[in-house]
Amino acid sequence: MTQEHLANINLDEPEETLSMNPKKFMLWLTIVSILMMFAGWTSGYLVRKAEGRWHEFEMPIIFWYSTGILLISSIFMFFAVRAAKNNNFSTLKIAISITFVFGLGFLTTQVLGFSDLIKNQLYFAGSDVAASWLYALIGLHAAHVISGLVVLLISLISSFRFTNEKKNLTRIQLCATYWHFLDILWLYLFLFLYFNR
Amino acid sequence: MATETLHAIDTHAHSHDEHEHHELGFVQKYIFSEDHKTIAKQYLISGIIWAFFGGAMSIIFRLQLGFPNMDLTWLKPVLGQWIVEGKLEKEFYLALVTMHGTIMVFFVLTAGLSGTFSNFLIPLQIGARDMASGFINMLSYWFFFVASVIMFASLFIETGPASGGWVIYPPLSALPQAMPGSGLGMTLWLSSMALFIVSQLMGGINYICTIINLRTRGMSFTKLPLTIWAFFFTAILGLLSFPVLLSAALLLIFDRSFGTSFYLSEIYIGGEALPNVGGSAILYQHLFWFLGHPEVYIVLLPALGITSEIIATNSRKPIFGYRAMIGSLMGITLLAFIVWAHHMFVTGMNPFLGSVFMFLTLIIAVPSAVKAFNYITTLWRGNIIFTPAMLFSIGLVSLFISGGLTGIILGNSALDINLHDTYFVVAHFHLVMGAASFFGLMAGVYHWFPKMFGRIMNKTAGYVHFWFTFVGVYCVFFPMHYIGLAGFPRRYYSFTALGNGRMEAFVDMNMFISIAAIITFTAQAIFTVNFIYSIFKGKRAPQNPWSSNTLEWTTPVVPGHGNWEGEIPAVYRWPYDYSKPGSTTDFIPQNVPYSATLESNFPEENEEIAKEKEIEGLLDIQNSSYNH
Ligand code: HEM
């Protein structure tokens, strides 16, 4: 079936949709549902804050660093996908490893951020609701980052083995989409918390 | 059927499907099956079992309400220590109400209805070999199964299952010391529901992905049966709202297990202040009803879709207002997300905000009325064939209207402030959601039973079942309006102590309701027997028993793995060409091209003929989509 032939077909759209990769599509739907969870939490935060008696405090500086670290890891993920597309396996291996290491680094800085909060007598439970919300939002994001790291690790291992190139590329693309999403989700949460302390 | 053979030439040449020809073991075939039809049957049977338990619970608390002085010692073998001196334990009454609600809303009418028919019909009606991911589909069922086991187990623990109502409002649900059911029972409830939500999300993602990606050649969105449209919007509702319930539940879990105070503030128990401060119990209600309201439509929309299909088929008429039906489904879906606060008019919300939500709520009546109107106009002057499925579908329309009318009353905040948490609300939602969706489920079972099991359910038993259920449901729920108007609150163990004898006047009515409930519940045995009997001994079904247009009836009587033996048929027309003027048959299936029906084509349809070659030409692309 040639391109021109396809272009001539003037139906509602079956030719388009039939060629979409269902796995990618399902990933996007999963992302939507995760997004709805965080939408629930952040709107809950706003509703609670609007009720007053809200304690304001500084966000630990370290979350700026963690934001940078996650952004860098996302950039390397981008390189990894490009390398995978060009069948450039050595670059792929390096880029995806760096992504993974920076991902771990992000988790570490989040934990350091928590310990900064603890130094300021702000605990998950028992001190202040605003602090509980902060811990919850950051912690729940971190939980998703852990799931992202697992996915990343699988891609990492498979790219060191590169058994099936086509399958591998899809896997890396799926992994990249999820990883970029986690990055953007963090940016959203970071800005949200920054502007709604 | 003659027309079908016209285009069926040339469909057997392809070697399409590798997975069709190897035999699967018992476990893979019937237990951990990835076949959408088997998963659908698993959902159906689980749903029926749950419906039995949910129904039996309601009978027990109806006994308490209708016959408060009855000696219940005979229930001791089943309920054990929940019967104290011949009386139902008060705490257990609350547990029963809670479990009844949870089971019916989530396990029967969400999993049992959506799970069954979305799984069964989506691939068959859009022309796909299976779901986009059979594996995730299987996981979806087994998550549901584990959720079911946990919920069921919670019935047997010493402190009893969750008891704070199916909405599990904190602080009652957040504090283990608040009531016996808020201890381990609530923990199990939350674990079970978390798994349930994951299960529904996996299912929903699959439904959406399948409908968008795996339609057969020519099956454009405007040719989809309304069932599929309904399942599609249901899945979208679930995808957007279930995660929010999960987020609400997680915060509740934090409050229960880690001592946070998201929902708790300034609570005294036994005169002693709890350390929790700063939370907001109302916040939980917002999060819950953001799911809760869409959830009621998650329950109803599949039933409406099933009804559209059955009413059109058995009226032998095209559905009236196909696009309006889609539009109203879409309208309901959108509005469902912005009306949640009508469940919270009495939480002390700003009256202005209340009137905004009142306005939005009342708008829902418009798409709902469009649907009711279209069902009636489809029936109007049709050659109606009263199959049991058709009777249940018509029953659904009736229930949808009578329950919807009270929705309009409740939607007015000024009226709702009086009626909230009374039996009026119970009457409203049992008619419009409980009974209507149950009727949709039954209609679907009677109608698609031949496709599921290759046999037809006994008709006479179906009629008897219908009339008992239809009359029974009205006898049970209609009087509840009066009781509610009189001020009977929901979830009260005993009424007679209220209102200085004023409530005694309603003892008779409660008795009547309870008797009607027992009869209606017992009548469901007719269905159960018919169902089981027909699976093994029913009359064998022909390929297309209801002379229907949709694609599932072009498969073999009992479709195997992969659904169609040859190529999947292409689709050329919408699914509602019934009694088309000029046509020799009174129905023209979707896979019959316009070029084969020149005598009945409208002018614009003759123009479609030119495109039909191209629909055929898409075969290669379609096949390649099954190679991933
Ligand atoms: C015309 C459309 C409808 C309107 C205006 C409407 C309005 C309302 C209102 C205002 C309430 C809150 C009553 C209260 O608690 O005080 C309510 C409760 C409820 N409605 Fe509707 N409703 C409509 C249709 C439906 C439909 C179609 C369903 C289900 C398929 C449904 C299911 C429920 C349920 C389950 C509850 C009670 C929830 C609970 O408190 O346990 N309603 N409705």
Ligand SMILES: [Cu+2]
């Ligand atoms: Cu509602």
